[in-house]
Amino acid sequence: MKFFIDTANLAQIQEAYDLGILDGVTTNPSLMAKEGIKGQNAILKHYVDICNLVGEGDVSAEVLSVDYQNIIKEGEALADLHSNIVVKVPMIKDGLKAIKYFANKGIRTNCTLIFSAGQALLAAKAGASYVSPFLGRIDDIGWDGMKLIEEIKNIYLNYDFDTEILAASIRNPIHILKCAEIGADVVTSPLASITALLNHPLTDKGLAQFIADAKKME
Numbered sequence: 734m735k736f737f738i739d740t741a742n743l744a745q746i747q748e749a750y751d752l753g754i755l756d757g758v759t760t761n762p763s764l765m766a767k768e769g770i771k772g773q774n775a776i777l778k779h780y781v782d783i784c785n786l787v788g789e790g791d792v793s794a795e796v797l798s799v800d801y802q803n804i805i806k807e808g809e810a811l812a813d814l815h816s817n818i819v820v821k822v823p824m825i826k827d828g829l830k831a832i833k834y835f836a837n838k839g840i841r842t843n844c845t846l847i848f849s850a851g852q853a854l855l856a857a858k859a860g861a862s863y864v865s866p867f868l869g870r871i872d873d874i875g876w877d878g879m880k881l882i883e884e885i886k887n888i889y890l891n892y893d894f895d896t897e898i899l900a901a902s903i904r905n906p907i908h909i910l911k912c913a914e915i916g917a918d919v920v921t922s923p924l925a926s927i928t929a930l931l932n933h934p935l936t937d938k939g940l941a942q943f944i945a946d947a948k949k950m951e
């Protein structure tokens with residue numbers, strides 16, 4: 734399973750990359766705004782800065798337009814920025830058409846705001862490179878986000894779609910583990926949920942004992 738980090742914060746991206754387990758980055762307009770990025774030039778520069786931090790890792794950059802012509806225009810400009818860029822397109826009718834257009838042009842896409850298996854099926858048919866089911870937001874309204882990941886996995890296996898399942902809206906380390914059990918291709922997560930996987934009280938206790946015993950051999 735690939736690990737992406739879900740942030741536009743350069744320090745956190747660097748920290749995750751330095752752990753040696755980072756395969757890519759996802760951003761969205763909310764995450765970009767949170768970093769105080771304003772204006773077209775600053776937005777484009779920030780995406781290039783992110784790409785330069787992650788080696789060959791994929792970087793999802795989301796279009797802000799919602800009509801076909803402007804999604805195409807914006808997506809092509811984003812794709813031209815850097816070979817790591819994956820154009821993130823919302824699951825709407827014009828977005829679906831744009832994904833087909835980008836697929837024909839060899840431009841990789843991430844279809845975002847996926848909340849149903851039907852949406853994921855359409856995105857795969859259109860040729861999306863990734864689909865992003867938002868499992869945390871589904872859990873937030875009392876539905877079962879993990880069930881959606883399972884449904885999409887089964888549908889994609891039935892037809893051997895190349896589209897990768899990028900589980901998004903991750904809230905905790907258990908989400909990451911459950912996605913790995915189901916076989917999601919990618920999980921995009923805040924840094925805290927990734928680093929939480931490192932922790933176990935018995936590791937801490939065992940290490941304290943080893944350090945204490947090592948002192949006896951000095």
Ligand code: E4P
Nearest residue numbers: 739759760761865870901902
């Ligand atoms: C995915 O690509 C989205 O940017 C993100 O995972 C949404 O997460 P949230 O529900 O925590 O905002």
